[in-house]
Amino acid sequence: MTTPCFHCGSACPDPAEFTIQYREHTEPACCAGCKAVADTILASGLESYYAQRTESASRTEPLPKEIREQLQHYDDALLQSDFVHHISDDIREAALILEGITCAACIWLNEQHLSQLKGVISVSINYSTHRARVRWDDQQVKLTTILQHITAIGYRAHPYDHERNEAQWQSQRKSALLRLWVAGLSMMQVMMFVVPMYMAPDGEIEAVWLSMMHWGSALLTLPVVLYSCWPFYQNSWRELKHGRASMDLPVSIGVIAAFCASTYSLITGHGEIYFDSVSMFVFLLLGGRYLEFKARRRAGAAAEMLVKLIPAFAHQLEEDQTLRETPVHRLAVGDRILSKAGETIAVDGIVLEGSSEVNEAMLSGESRPISKQSGSQVIAGSMNLISPLTIEVKSVGHDTRLGSMVRLLDQSLQQKPRLAQLADWVAGWFVVALLIIAALCYLYWHLHDPIHALPYTVAVLVISCPCALSLATPAALTAVTGHLAQLGVLVTRGNCVENLASVTDIVFDKTGTLTFGEPRVAQLIPFNCSSTHALHIANLLEQQSEHPIAKAFKSSDTTIATESCSKIVKEFKNHPGGGITGTIDNAQYWLGSAGFILGELGHEIPTSPTQDAIGSTIYLADQQQVLAAYILSDQIRPEAYNLVKQLTNQRYRLHLVSGDELRIVRHVAKQLGIEHYQASSTPEAKVTYIRQLQAQGRQVLMLGDGVNDAPVLALANVSIAMGGGVDIAQAAGDMILLNNQLNALPHAVELAKRCRKIIRQNLAWALSYNLAALPVALLGWVTPWLASLGMALSSLLVMANALRLLRNKKPQKTE
Template sequence: MKRLCDHCHLEYEEEALFSEEIEGQKRYFCCKGCQGVYHLLRSSGLENFYEKVGDRKLAPPKENFLESSRFDSEAFGRKYVKEEEGMRRISLILEGIHCAACVWLNEKVLYQREGVIEVSINYTNNKASILWDPQRIKLSEIIDSIRSIGYDAYPYDPRLQEERANSERREYYTRMVVGIFCTMNIMWIAVAQYAGYFSGMDATVRHILNFASFVLCTPALFYSGWIFYRGAYFGLKHGFVTMDLLVASGATLAYLYSIYAALSGIGETYFESVTMIITFVLIGKFLEVKGKKSAVDALDSLNSQIPEAVIVVRGEERISLAPEEVEIGEVVEILPGERLALDGMLLSSKALMDESALSGESLPIQKSMGEMLLSGAINLQYAVQYRVSKSLNDSLLSSIIRLVEDSLGKKPQIEKRANELSRRFSTTILSLALLTFALWYGAIEAGFERSLVVAISVIVIACPCALALATPIASLVGLTESIKKKLLFKEARFLETMAKANLLLVDKTGTLTLGRPQVVREQQWGEMDRSLWLSLVQKSTHPVSVGVASYLKMQGITGIREFLEFEQIDSKGLRGVLEEGEILGGSLEFLREHGVALGGYEPSERTLFAVAFQGALRGVLELEDPLKPHAKESLEGIRAQGIEVVMLTGDHFAIAAKVAQTLEISEFHAAMNPLEKADFVEKMRQRGRVVVMAGDGINDALALSKSDIAVAMGQGTDVAIAVSDVVVLDDSLLALQEAFSLSHRTYRFIKQNIALSLTYNALTIPLAAMGYVIPLVAAASMSFSSLLVVGNSLRIKKG
């Protein structure tokens, strides 16, 4: 004889279980773990958990958990735990969550523990956010509480979500491919059936075609359509009707009736309608799932910016440690080309840092002993040492990544028009179909078969294919067109959000400008072989030197001389020695330090590269970071669409003012750090503005993530592109203008499609309810409405 375990509800032979009498009733358990959890729930007053879980089977409690004390280690805390006003917060993934009852149980148990302040468990991804008082309870004790009721917990890490997102996308893709295959083949059979309906068909041939349709329809309904059955089940379980229920019920009724019609030879089969219903709506679902993968990729890309190891100097030893293991006050050595993981104070005499990803400045910055080094910067020359002043969790790069992660999680989801209507629409149609069946069967006394056919006609003709396709098909056409325009929208919904935007915030360096200094003016004094200038700057990779070298080559200067001596003085200039004498190139201050008389030359706001030979000033080149082609026309085109343009930059006021004046930008903000940019975005959104932010560096990443739509220029940093919603592949401002135009056009057609589908339903549902439309015509009509929506969406291409 077999019995169920009174905790996990798994079935065993009675002799394999052990029993215990509790309050006069014999209880059976499969293991000590289940017995312990049962007693724990009873002693905690949580025995109604078994009423909530019903007959669902649970996993017996694990016995071989990892040691929970590791959750209290300092290294673990630095990596996963956040401080909040004396409290601590952690995000955990709970293993073993099967249903809403499991969520209820975990929350109840944790809230009973003294020191647990807040518990929030997301059933969709099993992610738990827990806030606790470390003075009253340890994290390991919280983990033990979770494990005591048969579940397990491990720290949430965005990298671990990659596998889950990929798995979900593969599942949808496989189901969609099966549905498309079945639909394409069954439609060939349907053509023959439609022809036979009007011209006659031999019974044997008809039975063969019906059987072939049944074979193709069955996997489409129960494999591809399983997603809709699952969604309908969970919707009903939580007390509401979804479009999934309408799709599943309409397709199932049509499928069952078609089997009856095929076996009895009475009426027509509608297997092709079933496959079309499932496949068309599933394509829309797949487009949504692709968006989840983009968010996971963005977080993974951001986290990959933090180096996995740093070199810590302890006396004469150099030890490689994970950044979270480094203590404040320790000395870290950073080699040329490496990115800093931790903030700290420079101990070496000097360092040349590339902070372009943080500040947006295109030029490297010279750091002197005692100055602060920021995580995220790249060391360009020499091995340098610095003293760590902040832990990994508090350093700038980690702070930006953490805030971006939070912003991505809280980014508002724009509800499509079709989804806003679907719940009410689905409930209404199901109610109308039941009412129609009741009237025809009871009042009109038309018989069960006739009443069922009319009810199915109502459901099939109203099945929201056109409504479901209204947004994804128009979005798909818009996305296809965007690729042709060198634009990449990471999710279809961003087209709609961008169409509603009324404020564009733009970074300067790399967004409005090229991000590469170029010579705009040259002055010369006396005669000098300009190939010596080229020989000097060719020895350096500094952006100014690269800009000067490019300019000289464009002037047709050739010939490279070898120097007897060469020296590069960081952030100052270059020095070379030839047989003819010494040549210097760099800032005016650098030349002055070497005794070169500058005469009456007036300094400029531009970046200067002065050249001296044999102790005399020979020339000065003035460089600027030029505006991108068509920058002014593009911004004018964006403003013409009713969008205000504001510039945010980390550059100095004078440079920002000149760019703003040239581009006719009335409002700009200069010398802003990443947090100030993000705060500005947040303030604009609080005022009700729909904000688009365009940028290209880590300094823009936080502001990008805070905006409604984040646009990354194609030549920007990987971090900016990772957190963006839209990428301008060709780095052009004309493409940015086209992104707004295309979004407005696509959104206009989305609204037209929704209007078309609702108008179609308003006209055809009454006809079906009155019995004027048989399921065959209903299916054809439903297909026609879908084709109408598709055809209208294709008009997006015409502009």
């Protein structure tokens, strides 16, 4: 005879060799490792862990020798440089992955246990990703001690490793998908047998064929019961051992009871058979679990994608001026690196030599390239556009500005959806009530009519199966997700639709969201030549350049047509930070800023009364005079005007928050009619702006496209990333505008409101159905097969109501 281990649940002999003293009781332990861990937990005053947990801990085995040796070296500064952030001289922060987490109580235990360690300042663990952020005083406690402290209570911590974490997620995904596939295949095959039996009149199918189809259904349902439902059984058993019940328990009882009753009826030839109901609601439940799994994976991947923006290697410049490929995490403050044209800068630093232009749009929101020369500061993740730069390293990895953005995003993603918490609370009470009623039903009929006790109890479990209740929300979300996809809006997190329906304020980023995100020719001012000639010469010169400004002249939607020409530009030269020069038909031309023209030629820069557009101005000149001026600006998307008008009519409060300078932001806000705006906003300033709105009780929707928007996208109540934005913004966003069409936003908001209404209708119906069906089943008026039909019809009604969200209904405007 064996008894379960008090700590891990594994079998141990009776009497047990090892014991644990818990609240004046002696509990068995399977091994010395589990005893040691349990004694440590209890000695720390954390015995509440055993009352709170919903699943048993993993079995604690001795650490391998190589792991113990590794723990001794984690205080090495070079090893820590890749995953430890220096907050100040003594304060450190590390990103770790915890192994052995099985439930929310494990999170509580680790946080409480580490908080008791002298020198540990804060501990935050994300349940979805099992990622921990630990901050400590290095003068009082070392990282090695923290890792050993975690090991002492039966868990393992190691520096965050993307490949290791990815492999773990992929293994879980494949397992969940295989169980879903088995249930779906079984459901389809069983229905092939069942439908003819339902459709055919009594006696039309011969008994031998009827028996064969029933046995076929039983064999096809067996993999569902033994394999697909295994997670339900495991969770139910763990919960029962600790006196808890959740949605998995009635599912497990219903599946087992329905299958056993059907098998009994098949063998004895008496009673009803309902294998189709078993495979059907198992498939639907597993489908919902798989969608939830994918949503959690998407949320946890956002910060990882941001880290990938920094290259892994850099060109380190040695004392003898030779270049050596060096891992970025091995660089130290004061080292020199060479950033070549077209490469991503790997560190925060100061330019020592060279002159170039850098695109910081992904980090600052500024759409125009920024000139860099000796003494200029550069930031990790920005793109060097024109020529090589020699850079002195000032900060690396977690100390860079991009590293601080990763931490902001990580903190924002800790929030848990309210809808999931409410559903868990309702389901918990519903499950307890259902189990009590089913037990009383069996007891009553066993005393009065033992033959019908089991069928009636199965009917109660089946007809009141929480299938419709569990489908009420995901069915509506699935339908609205499909409709939003048709509109060009991709939903990446399931809870965002509910949040979108409650939005009161909408915050827009400017560059790449309300504007195109690239310079275009807004105005051409000819001085001493025709407009056609001026644009023609500029186009020829810019065709030789890869500078972002060149796209303004190559754009197909330029309002002034250029003539087709095959002339060749000779003696072309790029002047970083100034402009370009070239010879066309033996005439030399200069194209660039006013300072460049003045410095190269000394020409006086003319002015014009029409020169009033907001944007950058560049000039075209020859050896004699200035020929023309071109005003370049980031143009507002045409659909942005209609978007703002519709949202204003729907009584939303609109905000514009951008990294651009005040005059540009004010101009865009005035053009669109947006009353609230803020300019020169860093990522941290945007986060502060959102938090201030939320502190006022506002529900905030954020639209953005750049990496600098990722933390604020994650912080907002609901966020939408532009489809043309970078991957991290899309990962942090709850939704993505795949085609960048802003016109879809008002439709999406109205659709979210309809979805919330239908979710409430579905929940009301599911609960009403269960309350009405229970008395009927308790009285024995419903046989198991009729109960299965009632359960199926209830689920179909929920699905049909959700499918109304697929209708192309125009949003209603509030006047």
